[in-house]
Amino acid sequence: MADKHGKLQPVEAALTTLLDGVGALPAETVSSESAAGRVLAQDVMARLDVPPFDNSAMDGYALDHRDAGQWLPIVQRIAAGTHAAPLSPGGCARIFTGGEVPAGADCVVMQERVEVEGDRAWIPGTIPAADNLRRRGRDVAIGARLLAAGTRLDAAALGHLAGQGITRVEVRRRPRVALLSTGDEIVEPGRPLGPGQIYNSNRPMLRTLLTRFGAEVVRVATVPDDAEGTRRVLQEAAENADVVVTTGGVSVGEEDHVKAALETLGRLDMWRLAIRPGKPLALGRLPRQAASTGEARFVGLPGNPVSCFVGAWLFLRPLTGALLACPALAELPRLMARADFATQTGPRQHYMRVALDFTAEGIVARAFRDQNSGVLSSCIGADGLAVIPPDTTIAPGAAVDCLWLRGD
Numbered sequence: 257m258a259d260k261h262g263k264l265q266p267v268e269a270a271l272t273t274l275l276d277g278v279g280a281l282p283a284e285t286v287s288s289e290s291a292a293g294r295v296l297a298q299d300v301m302a303r304l305d306v307p308p309f310d311n312s313a314m315d316g317y318a319l320d321h322r323d324a325g326q327w328l329p330i331v332q333r334i335a336a337g338t339h340a341a342p343l344s345p346g347g348c349a350r351i352f353t354g355g356e357v358p359a360g361a362d363c364v365v366m367q368e369r370v371e372v373e374g375d376r377a378w379i380p381g382t383i384p385a386a387d388n389l390r391r392r393g394r395d396v397a398i399g400a401r402l403l404a405a406g407t408r409l410d411a412a413a414l415g416h417l418a419g420q421g422i423t424r425v426e427v428r429r430r431p432r433v434a435l436l437s438t439g440d441e442i443v444e445p446g447r448p449l450g451p452g453q454i455y456n457s458n459r460p461m462l463r464t465l466l467t468r469f470g471a472e473v474v475r476v477a478t479v480p481d482d483a484e485g486t487r488r489v490l491q492e493a494a495e496n497a498d499v500v501v502t503t504g505g506v507s508v509g510e511e512d513h514v515k516a517a518l519e520t521l522g523r524l525d526m527w528r529l530a531i532r533p534g535k536p537l538a539l540g541r542l543p544r545q546a547a548s549t550g551e552a553r554f555v556g557l558p559g560n561p562v563s564c565f566v567g568a569w570l571f572l573r574p575l576t577g578a579l580l581a582c583p584a585l586a587e588l589p590r591l592m593a594r595a596d597f598a599t600q601t602g603p604r605q606h607y608m609r610v611a612l613d614f615t616a617e618g619i620v621a622r623a624f625r626d627q628n629s630g631v632l633s634s635c636i637g638a639d640g641l642a643v644i645p646p647d648t649t650i651a652p653g654a655a656v657d658c659l660w661l662r663g664d
């Protein structure tokens with residue numbers, strides 16, 4: 257519905273505006289030990305075969321499978337970490353899990369199936385070739401791409417790097433974010449609360465989300481509710497940040513100075529979106545003055561905590577993903593669920609906080625009772641955001657598209 261401020265912009269248009277011209281941040285080299293959650297700036301190629309030699313998957317006896325079905329002399333003992341000499345023909349080798357399989361052996365029989373008497377072992381008949389053998393290069397072949405550029409380094413990826421003996425990696429610099437709170441009523445926890453004041457919930461919530469999205473909050477500050485102070489703090493923040501995020505002060509009240517400051521210092525690209533919560537969200541750019549090195553992206557989130565929570569998922573995660581050139585972060589994972597609620601939307605797309613139950617009949621989205629944008633408890637236990645398009649009626653049992661919030 258249009259009002260005197262003009263049409264509300266759909267979320268897709270807002271994302272296109274926000275991401276327009278956003279390039280990947282420069283690379284830096286870090287130790288693998290401290291690289292958890294970082295995003296690879298280039299492909300990593302395998303420099304070793306993994307495993308580096310044929311080895312045993314079991315504690316048992318290594319032999320040529322054609323020798324099975326008889327007593328064989330135990331001619332060698334191979335512990336993991338030792339070099340195996342070639343197997344004498346017609347013999348078998350005592351071997352342990354991870355031990356190198358000797359040349360001349362092509363299978364391992366687990367010890368539970370073997371009878372041992374002194375220095376000979378009874379091997380049951382018909383053992384298939386390659387049984388219990390882990391071939392050299394089975395996991396990773398030398399020269400193959402181990403991990404692709406844009407991969408976020410999780411537990412398995414870090415294990416894979418260590419498996420190659422890699423100690424340093426090229427990753428994208430973390431997006432630097434300045435997180436600014438507006439509102440004279442906002443007080444930091446630890447200070448006494450005066451009349452009409454509330455504690456700052458948005459700062460720790462957004463700091464946590466931004467860190468999870470791979471960014472680094474380099475500055476937090478409080479913006480005074482006056483035009484001059486707002487301009488000063490925004491400009492300072494832009495000098496050392498890739499992204500400047502504000503909370504509050506983007507609606508229509510006289511005390512809402514953020515948009516005016518943005519228009520003076522840089523550019524307001526878009527304001528007022530067809531989303532609920534988050535309607536007065538503002539997007540823009542803040543040129544850096546001191547270093548004259550480009551501009552910071554600006555995301556002005558409405559003050560209501562749920563508007564901040566939803567705005568962070570819809571805009572800060574894709575923006576961080578673009579700056580890190582990480583497709584898995586840029587794309588929000590989605591899944592379909594059945595609504596256990598009824599609702600109706602107007603002109604704005606609604607992002608309802610839902611718990612998702614994985615039942616035998618499929619995924620059920622349970623909506624938190626109070627979906628008001630000031631009710632932060634609606635985000636506690638939220639597994640997803642059910643996306644209800646504008647002018648839509650949802651009856652219980654209807655299929656709803658949900659953004660999945662529990663991934664990485």
Ligand SMILES: Nc1nc2c(c(=O)[nH]1)N[C@H]1C(S)=C(S)[C@@H](COP(=O)(O)OP(=O)(O)OC[C@H]3O[C@@H](n4cnc5c(N)ncnc54)[C@H](O)[C@@H]3O)O[C@H]1N2
Pocket residue numbers: 437438439441442454455456457458459503504505506507508512533534535536557558559560561563629630
């Ligand atoms: N006449 C109109 N009034 C409002 C409109 C409108 O279209 N016309 N839009 C409403 C909507 S929707 C939203 S959302 C809010 C957003 O307003 P602002 O972004 O200017 O935010 P504030 O007014 O500064 O704060 C809103 C609300 O959130 C509380 N808040 C702010 N910061 C924090 C914080 N860091 N931690 C916890 N809570 C915070 C603040 O006290 C307010 O209660 O405007 C509506 N009004």
Ligand code: MOO
Pocket residue numbers: 531532533534535536558560562563629630
């Ligand atoms: O659009 Mo506002 O974020 O609903 O309260």
